[in-house]
Amino acid sequence: MEYFIQQLINGISVGSIYALIALGYTMVYGIIKLINFAHGDVFMVGSFIGLYSARYLANAGFPPVVVLILSLVISMTISALLGITVERLAYKPLRKSTRIAALITAIGVSFLLEYTGVLILGPQAQGFPDIMDKKQYTLFGSSIQVESNQVMILLTTIILMIILQYIVRYTKTGKAMRAVSFDVEAARLMGINVDRTISATFAIGSALAAAAGVIFGMTYNSVDPLMGVMPGLKAFVAAVLGGIGSIPGALVGGLLLGTVETEISSLGFSSWRDGVAFAVLILILIFKPSGLFGKNVREKV
């Protein structure tokens, strides 16, 4: 039982990473119905920016908490700009074309980011600096251990979720985003600047992915230009699992997928981990295609 709970705790930190990436997928899909395959690579870019800013700031002698917060902010800001640029240059000209053309473009952007990364940074993995001293906490006098990193990850995720909920529920941009995802044309008629709203969605999604990237670096201590592929795909699975287009769904889907994967690995089937993730995806798609929290949309004739 204790072992199980220990794995659950470990799963939550992996799940938080998936959840943060999944949010970007889900928001973009909800608004322009595009599976943004380049999202996993924005996560990678965010991780690298986090790495360099953390290295620089730590050398400059800032205290660890400041280093963490500043690297998160820097990484999220630059990645948000990257998200907007990608959307403006690659996706916006395709707004009126077929879905498959947009999807191919997304794949193209994904390759472009990955291999530009390889070109500039080299293909080998780089060590992520330890921003915080790692401490182990023991819970309830039992053998269950929590690392300080895991606490940080959970805290960061929860804070970002609260900010996101605030933006989506209470700000003008958030209202516009919900309106556009509900009906683009009606939103436009109501005077909402659709292009700006879509850019904002990309910016927020990319910023969250960048935060996930920094967290990923802190957890696994190793980042490389191709690292975004699998987490990106898994996060998409998480988004579908929770119900694509639904923000709470992405959070629950990510955490669920993270814990399931960790449990599978801890049972000694780590090489089947990815397979289980995809099997979960297919089962969900077959039995409840709208996901756990998704709306059931009926096709009208």
Place this chain on the structure above:
Amino acid sequence: MKKLNKNFWVGIIAALAFYGVVQVLLTTGIFTDVTRSMLLLIGVNIMLAVSLNLITGITGQFSIGHAGFMSVGAYTSAILTLDYNVPFVPAIIAGGLLAAVFGVLIGMPTLRLNGDYLAIATLGFGEIIRIIMLNTEYVGGASGLSGIPAKTTWTMLFLFTLITVVVINNFIGSTHGRACIAIRENEIAAEAMGINTTRYKIIAFTIGALFAGMAGGLSAHTFYVITPGSFNFLKSFEIIVMVVLGGLGSTAGSIVGAVFVTLLYTYLREFPEWRMIIYSIVLILMMIFRPSGLLGKTKFSLGKFGKKEAKANDAISENSAP
């Protein structure tokens, strides 16, 4: 009908003439081994692209799992020739048939989904097939199978490619093909007209899987080695890229796309660092400036090459409610 038959024979004769010229160039040694393996790769890719075009371009079912079928065919035929000494052609056909069985098995549950959900489900299945291969010791696990006899000759490959193109092209022109196109244009309307949409979707999916499996077998017998990693979703993407770049829904387009992508890939190998960057920029620019692909919806006929299909309506995967 007479005209169609004439076009058909013109096409066959042109293809045979092409075969003859290449055969002469190969035997006289004007074409080097590098050119030869590139030709084989092009043939395999044509089979993959044309078969995926039947699923995605004609029937409108978006699949990102084509590499999975390819790997089933590749592994089956490789095991048959390696462990059971089965002759080459039956082994390739057996690989194709098993891939077709997988096509039915995967198609039955997933083809009820539409649009992006189907794409993701097929992607998931493709990855599951890869992970099963990765974890099965019998097929070599992560290191894959090696020492597969290089039995794919130019003649064999040409025959298989020709059969693929002819069978799929004739299928598209038949009643069944029309039904598939009707499903692509509007599934609900097709159903209302009495087309058994599920059945036709599965048929298209199975035929596509069959030829993808054969292509996999042929590629396994060209390059000595197969590993699970070479059949991941990036390979599936590559096939989709060929189909879309060539022109979704056009067999001729798929062939052109396959040739174009293979040549691009091969020639960019000289600039390894820039290869994928140039490739991705080409992809993005193509989609922005010519989203209908190189040939658009051009039909496969040498008689009047370049004639557009009458109702070029790219309503693929456009499932949004009115």
